Amino acid sequence: MSTTLLEPQTLFGRDWNGAVMTPEEYDSIREYDDNYRYELIHGVVIVSPIPGPKEAGPNEFLGYLLVKYQMEHSSGRSLDLTLAEQYVRTLDSRRRADRLIWTGLGRKPRVKHDLPKIAIEFVSAGRRNRRRDYIEKRDEYLALGLAEYWIIDRFHRIMTVCRAGQPDVVVPESEVYRTPLLPGFELPLSRLLTLADELDDEPDED
Numbered sequence: 001m002s003t004t005l006l007e008p009q010t011l012f013g014r015d016w017n018g019a020v021m022t023p024e025e026y027d028s029i030r031e032y033d034d035n036y037r038y039e040l041i042h043g044v045v046i047v048s049p050i051p052g053p054k055e056a057g058p059n060e061f062l063g064y065l066l067v068k069y070q071m072e073h074s075s076g077r078s079l080d081l082t083l084a085e086q087y088v089r090t091l092d093s094r095r096r097a098d099r100l101i102w103t104g105l106g107r108k109p110r111v112k113h114d115l116p117k118i119a120i121e122f123v124s125a126g127r128r129n130r131r132r133d134y135i136e137k138r139d140e141y142l143a144l145g146l147a148e149y150w151i152i153d154r155f156h157r158i159m160t161v162c163r164a165g166q167p168d169v170v171v172p173e174s175e176v177y178r179t180p181l182l183p184g185f186e187l188p189l190s191r192l193l194t195l196a197d198e199l200d201d202e203p204d205e206d
Contacts (some may be wrong), residue, residue, distance in 0.1 A: 005115075007033065011031050011032065011033060012029045012031060012032035012033065012038065013032065013033035013035075013047070014033065014036055014047050016038075016047060017045060017046065017047035018044060019043040019044070020043055020044060020045075021040060021043060021044075021045055021132050022043065023040060023089070023091075023092060023093075023094065025043075026040040026045070026094055027094075034050075035050065036049065036050065037049065037050050037051070037085075037096060038096070039093070039094055039095055039096045040093055040094040040143050041093050041095070041136075042092050042093055043092050051085075051098070051122070051124075052200075053199035053200050054122075054154060054196040054199050054200075055098065055124065055196075056187065057121040057195050057196065057199045058122060058152070058192040058195050058196050059084055059098050059099055059120075059122055059153075060084070060194070061180070061191070061192060061195055062099060062120070062187070062192060063082060063084060063099065065081070065185075065187065066079060066082045066101065066182075066185070069182065069184070069185045070082075073184050073185070074184065075182075075183040075184045075185075076184075077106075078103050078104065078181070078182055078183055079101065079102075079103055079182055079185075080102040080103055080104070080105045080106070080108060080109055081101075081102045081108055081109050081111075082098050082099060082100065082101045082102070083099070083100055083111065084098065085098065085099075086095075086099075086100045086111065086116075087112075088100070088116070088119060088140075088141060088144065088146075089112070090140055090144055093140065095137060095140060095141075097116075097119045097120065097121065097137075098120055098122050098157070099119075099120040100116040100118070100119055100120070101116055101118035101119075101120070101182075102114060102116050102117060103116060103117045103118070103181045103182060103183075104117060104181070105155075115144065115145055115146065116146060116164075117146060117147045117148065117181055118146065118147065118148045118150065118151065118179075118181060119137070119141050119146055119148075119149050120149075120150040121133045121137060121149075121151050121152070122152050122154070123151060123152065123153040123155060124181070125152065125155070133151055134151060134160070137149070138151070138162050140191065141162075142162060142163070145164075147163065147164075147181060148163055148179060148181065149161070149162040149163075150161065150177075150193060152189070154192075154193055154196045154197075157172070157173040157186075157193055158170055158171060158172055158173065158189075158200040159171040159177060159189050161177065161179075171189055171191055172189075172203060173189055173190050173193055174187050174189075174190060175189060176189070177189060
């Protein structure tokens with residue numbers, strides 16, 4: 001389905017999956033069905049279910065750890081802002097990241113204009129989702145200039161850290177991850193994975 005700019009009264013929802021749209025048309029959307037998650041991928045609208053408990057719960061806990069670091073750690077000022085469910089804007093796409101982190105600005109970022117330093121994805125079930133998280137988003141985020149991309153994979157019990165021009169770093173469940181972008185911050189991967197284990201199951205996808 002090809003579109004022009006949406007009428008102001010148009011409710012954006014599941015039926016728009018597969019629509020062809022420019023970034024400007026996509027950015028003009030104001031009314032949408034919040035039972036779904038939306039992305040614009042190379043000019044095509046992708047509509048998917050909102051994240052389930054096994055993704056949303058660990059993501060919220062990660063947000064808590066980051067804000068606690070920001071408020072309590074002596075180097076916490078290095079974290080400017082972290083937000084869940086935000087867009088990363090490229091020339092022809094609007095990729096929705098599970099979490100973004102801005103560091104090193106020394107001020108609150110302009111979310112739509114200041115490039116984050118770190119993007120984070122919690123891997124969803126299904127081969128298509130795995131390819132998206134491990135390959136497509138990795139290539140686009142690093143090409144855009146993000147410093148790090150974290151892929152948290154509850155299925156393989158690992159976290160993969162991607163950096164441009166460097167080999168990926170695989171962090172096993174038993175380890176704590178540290179990054180120079182957030183001096184003194186420690187991410188205990190096992191706590192995120194344990195929380196995912198404790199939450200309700202989601203139906204697997206092909």
